[in-house]
Amino acid sequence: MRAIEFENYGGPEVLRVVTAEPPEPGPGQVSIDVAYAGVNFADVKARTEGYRVPALPFRPGLEASGRVRTLGEGVTGLYPGQPVAAFTPGGSYAEVVVADAASVFALPEGYLRVAATLPTVLPTAHALLHEVGRLRPGDTVLVQGAAGGVGTVVSQLAKAAGAGAVHGVVSTEAKAEYARRYGYDEVFTGPSFAGAVRDATGGRGVDLALDPVGGDSFTQCLASLATYGRLVAYGNASASTPWQVSQRDLFPATASVSGFSLFTLARNAPDALRELTRRAFRAVAEGTVKLPVTAEFPLAGAPEAHRLLGSRASTGKLLLRVGG
Numbered sequence: 001m002r003a004i005e006f007e008n009y010g011g012p013e014v015l016r017v018v019t020a021e022p023p024e025p026g027p028g029q030v031s032i033d034v035a036y037a038g039v040n041f042a043d044v045k046a047r048t049e050g051y052r053v054p055a056l057p058f059r060p061g062l063e064a065s066g067r068v069r070t071l072g073e074g075v076t077g078l079y080p081g082q083p084v085a086a087f088t089p090g091g092s093y094a095e096v097v098v099a100d101a102a103s104v105f106a107l108p109e110g111y112l113r114v115a116a117t118l119p120t121v122l123p124t125a126h127a128l129l130h131e132v133g134r135l136r137p138g139d140t141v142l143v144q145g146a147a148g149g150v151g152t153v154v155s156q157l158a159k160a161a162g163a164g165a166v167h168g169v170v171s172t173e174a175k176a177e178y179a180r181r182y183g184y185d186e187v188f189t190g191p192s193f194a195g196a197v198r199d200a201t202g203g204r205g206v207d208l209a210l211d212p213v214g215g216d217s218f219t220q221c222l223a224s225l226a227t228y229g230r231l232v233a234y235g236n237a238s239a240s241t242p243w244q245v246s247q248r249d250l251f252p253a254t255a256s257v258s259g260f261s262l263f264t265l266a267r268n269a270p271d272a273l274r275e276l277t278r279r280a281f282r283a284v285a286e287g288t289v290k291l292p293v294t295a296e297f298p299l300a301g302a303p304e305a306h307r308l309l310g311s312r313a314s315t316g317k318l319l320l321r322v323g324g
Contacts, residue, residue, distance in 0.1 A: 003094035004302045006047055007057040012303035012310070014047060015060075022096040025072035030104050032084060036116035037092040038063035039297075039305045039318040040149075041237060047306065049239070052089070052263065061092030063119035064099075065112045066323060075101045083107040087119035087266060087273070093302055095322055102270040105277055108285075117149065117291040117317040118281060123273065124234065124262050125153040126280035128210050129161065132260045133232050137162035139207035142197060142224055144168075144217050145237075146184055147175035149291070149317040154210060155183040156289045167200060169193050169217070171312060178315045182292075191216055194223035205229060205253070215240030225255045234260040292316035 001022045006014040025031045043060040045051035068082045078084065084106055086092070086099040107115050128150075129135045141158045145151045146168025155166045168179045168187040176187040188196045198205060205226035211218050212235035221231050222245070233243060245257050265273045283289045294316035297305045301320070308314045 001095035002299060003059050003091075004061075004299065005057045005059050009048060009050055012047070012306040015303045015306065017300050018057075020094075022069075023091070023098045025070055025075075025098050027073040028075060028101055029072040029098050030075055030078060030084075030086070030101050031069040031072075031096055031098050032064060032066045032086055032104070033069045034064045034092060034095055034097055034322040035066040035112045036064065037061045037094075037299075037320040037322055038116045038120060039302075039309060039320060040120055041235075041309060043093075044306055044310050045239075046090075048310075059091045059094060061088065061090060061094070061097070061320075063087055063116060064092035064097050064322075065107070065115040065118075066097075068104075069096060072101070077101075078104065078106065083109060083112055083115075085115040085119050087123075087262070087277075089263070089266075093299065093320060093322075095299075100270070102274055103266060105274075105281065113293065113319070114284070114291055116319055117293060118284065119277070120262060121149040121153055121291065121317065122280040122284065122289070123277045124260070125150050125157055126283070127260055127262075127265075127276055128232050128234060129154060129157055129208070131276065132258050133208045133210065133230055135161055135163060135208060138164045140164050140201060140204075140226070141166045142169065142206040142209040142221065143184075144209075144211045144213050144221060146170050146179040146187055147315040148212075150212065151179065152182040152292055152316055153289055155179070157283060159183045160283070160288045165201075167197060167206065169220075175315055192220060194220045197224040201226070208232070210234065213237045214243055218243045222249060222255065222257070225253045227253055229253055229255045231255065231257045232260055233257065293319055295319070296321055 214236035215238040
């Protein structure tokens with residue numbers, strides 16, 4: 001089979017096509033003939049700085065859709081040829097990937113392309129709003145990275161759940177125009193947005209802020225909170241020093257700060273991940289959410305996909321087209 005690997009950390013050029021034997025599933029695992037693989041910023045961080053890379057060479061890719069190839073010992077409820085989506089710790093940039101059965105989700109026919117956008121984006125968006133963010137009807141929400149994969153889903157889910165207003169933050173006006181198509185009431189550009197958020201909310205601030213960037217963005221989100229406001233951090237795309245908060249930060253607004261990691265949830269509470277994903281996938285099946293695929297590349301085009309994602313100029317979701 002063909003796969004994408006890197007032996008050294010560096011730019012997109014370190015990604016190379018290799019030929020390897022298809023991996024075989026162990027007990028409790030499933031092998032999948034990959035149709036599409038999602039491209040995520042975590043893949044870029046893996047390539048550049050070794051984020052969640054246990055050893056080199058490494059095969060990136062956190063999500064895939066395709067058809068069940070073989071079942072490992074003890075796996076029930078799935079069958080060869082069945083269309084599925086999977087969340088993996090790595091390896092989905094390949095024609096065959098192995099995933100734990102607990103992270104493999106059956107699909108109806110005809111969903112393979114869109115399903116490759118689901119395993120990371122949709123459960124993350126759902127958890128940020130509901131399981132961690134405790135969204136209530138009428139709440140005002142602020143979303144950093146509003147034009148990205150998670151950002152375009154969060155706005156739709158929040159509005160469907162009765163949010164009073166959803167505001168976004170992006171880096172350029174072109175991204176702001178894109179984000180507005182997915183339900184944002186106002187979209188702010190630039191690194192300093194807390195003042196604009198206050199103005200837009202009549203000085204009140206927002207009830208829930210979601211931040212995947214860290215650093216100054218985290219500080220600006222914290223400054224945007226209303227009384228009893230909640231901030232959920234779910235990444236550090238800026239590679240800044242990990243955030244710290246003190247009583248001095250939280251007491252003025254009686255605010256709270258939480259964190260979320262899909263990787264940690266998958267490792268520590270796979271049953272919770274499965275239930276979260278089941279609820280999140282229902283939003284797509286019912287038509288509540290549309291996940292935009294804005295660019296698609298062949299497997300050998302992984303370097304180009306990484307260049308686009310790393311440029312911070314991309315919007316929506318990027319895919320690799322792997323199989324037939």
